[in-house]
Ligand SMILES: [Zn+2]
């Protein structure tokens with residue numbers, strides 16, 4: 001920085017005042033910027049399941065008030081002097097993703113790394129690595145937790161860890177609105193298929209739960225990898241119709257089909273599937289996913305189950321059929337390398353995420369959540385919510 005910003009910097013955040021309370025637009029103060037951090041003016045932010053967990057108070061070690069948000073898109077306002085990527089400049093547009101420790105051997109290969117042993121605390125604790133936060137309430141009296149996934153993108157100006165930054169310099173604001181969820185939801189779905197499962201064209205893939213993550217997985221399998229047989233399972237007919245448009249050869253409505261595994265067996269001639277992805281985190285669905293695997297099949301759990309969910313697996317069948325069941329966080333991708341590939345696929349029409357999201361003004365967040373939970377967003381036209389964070393509460 002030639003002339004650094006002077007602190008405190010007033011800004012506005014969509015914070016959670018206490019566990020279980022609604023999101024509230026509130027003025028906050030940014031107290032400082034560490035040498036390895038950047039200030040990013042957030043233009044759009046995706047809304048992801050983990051933000052709900054923070055709102056509910058379901059994440060351990062989070063102190064409140066706290067600022068969630070981990071799918072930011074915006075413009076760099078200031079760059080700390082120790083930020084290693086020297087090609088970054090103020091005014092550059094960026095997407096934001098997760099962070100990691102940058103010290104372990106996994107981070108030595110690629111940083112951020114989903115294999116970093118500090119991945120959960122660094123991304124879910126809503127604080128910096130040393131437990132501090134840059135934010136305070138407007139009167140300066142109370143600390144406000146931030147740095148969620150290294151970014152806390154539900155703020156007009158976010159203090160961002162350098163590892164969370166994915167430079168997309170020529171991105172327009174319209175593109176930000178479409179691409180904001182790349183840094184979590186979309187890379188999770190697409191990365192699980194492309195980087196972990198890696199199905200071939202002749203394989204059979206089933207995806208449970210057609211949300212933003214499920215659609216990203218579907219697009220990656222059917223449109224990007226051109227897998228011939230992709231089965232989509234959901235409870236909402238409209239989403240299944242959309243899944244067919246996006247390359248699903250078969251769809252199953254779990255509300256109308258009591259025996260989903262039986263139906264999958266029918267479709268596959270009794271053989272079962274090669275690959276399965278669960279985005280729901282529902283215990284019964286995870287169980288079905290493992291059960292419907294054919295010989296040598298691999299199942300990936302991508303959706304977070306509520307705490308304490310247990311799943312029954314027939315261990316003998318699991319062994320004899322050489323099944324695998326893996327948990328996949330953030331698609332196991334390196335966002336700086338992977339997100340530009342998704343953007344290229346979007347430009348080629350193979351990753352049409354513009355069809356599955358809807359932009360809400362930030363002040364309408366509770367309506368957006370209600371629409372999502374009631375299935376209204378999903379049933380109408382969109383499945384993923386992107387917040388236009390340019391509105392202020394003042
Ligand atoms: Zn997320």
Ligand SMILES: [Zn+2]
Pocket residue numbers: 100101102103104105106107113115116117118
């Ligand atoms: Zn690490």
